[in-house]
Amino acid sequence: MMLFFIPWDIVFTANGYWGFNPDYLTGIYLVNLPIEEWMFFVCIPYACIFTHYALLHYFPNWKLSENLTSAITFILIALFFLLIVLFYDRWYPVINFGYAVLLLLLVLHYRKDLLQQFYLTFLVMLIPFFIVNGILTGSFIEEQVVWYDNTQNMGIRMVTIPLEDSVYAMTMILTPLVLLEYFDSKFSKSTSKLSKS
Template sequence: MTYIYLLINIAVIFFPLVLSFDKKVHFFSKWKFVLPAILITGLVFLIWDLLFVKLNVWSFNPDYIVGIRFFGLPLEEILFFLTVPYACVFIYECLNAYFPKDSLQKYSFSLSNLFLGLCVAMLFLGYNRWYTVINFGFLLLVLAYVEYVNVQFRLMFKFYRAYLVALIPFYIVNGYLTAIPVVLYNNNENLGFRVGTIPFEDHFYLMALLLMNIYLYEFFKSRAVVKAIV
């Protein structure tokens, strides 16, 4: 039972890793862009995670982790920020390879404005709850930056498409983590609304995690193109 969270991490990355050598996607050739994106984003989210453990926003059930900790965080939680982003960026690249048209790009700006409005509303609604405030505050900043400030990648339609598909494994994996539960939430620090066993905020935690990884991934790819031209 103590290996449950570790096995979930392995299951999350197993198929994306094996399928990284697919001839059409050729994802393994992009590892040099994926890895720095994952490491930088992972560092940010690990600091966030550590803060939330200290603030008792969430904790981890000792019955389902191996007991190895770094800076107070279980090994499995650290691996989570490697396995999940890798799988999500893999989904993003697969969709781009097999469905390259972006005819719905024109609607992504309106969708971003809708999510930005939701972030502001949630900040007012949950202003005294740590998870709600930090989660929606961070998403607000990242989303506004990518959509309004750094617009050259035109990635938002592709991002929303990948996010929508990523919600399928998200409901399976996070549903399992919260149902057992492996992760224990302090409901005084969130809105208390759940989709099944999954806190409402988790959906937008995934959005922020995925958006930061994909933005950095595209950033590192664009730098390599510029260097090749020069």
């Protein structure tokens, strides 16, 4: 996940599409990104994937039907594509929604069962997302920790959170989850072959 999101973050920060308030930082930077941002990409996806599997442990039959999952996915893809067209001159929606479209198409084709569960667990994860991201973007504190150039996003905020951030969160969690499931299945198959031989 970091192979894609870290370069994206570095480019957007370098171009001023978003940035970080130094008053909240240690001052340690790695490739133009605060060390706190690097840690964000370690801690948050791990916590979210842990939450996904914990929820499925307690609610093992918690999933949407195949038809509803397909319908939700196609609606999201159509909506993201429309927003790309409408905001074609703004980098955050174009990159963010473009990646979401590609990821959803791939997962729908190869692992629809994962989406059947993920849509439900992601709804639960949106609760801490709104709290934490709300604080980072200026809710409940004097100054925002993360700022955005509104000329490079849609300019639509959920209180203080740019709308694009919710889709960013979805792909940031779904990407490592898909990779984890993929490598886990590969490992299980190879282990099964070794045990049979």
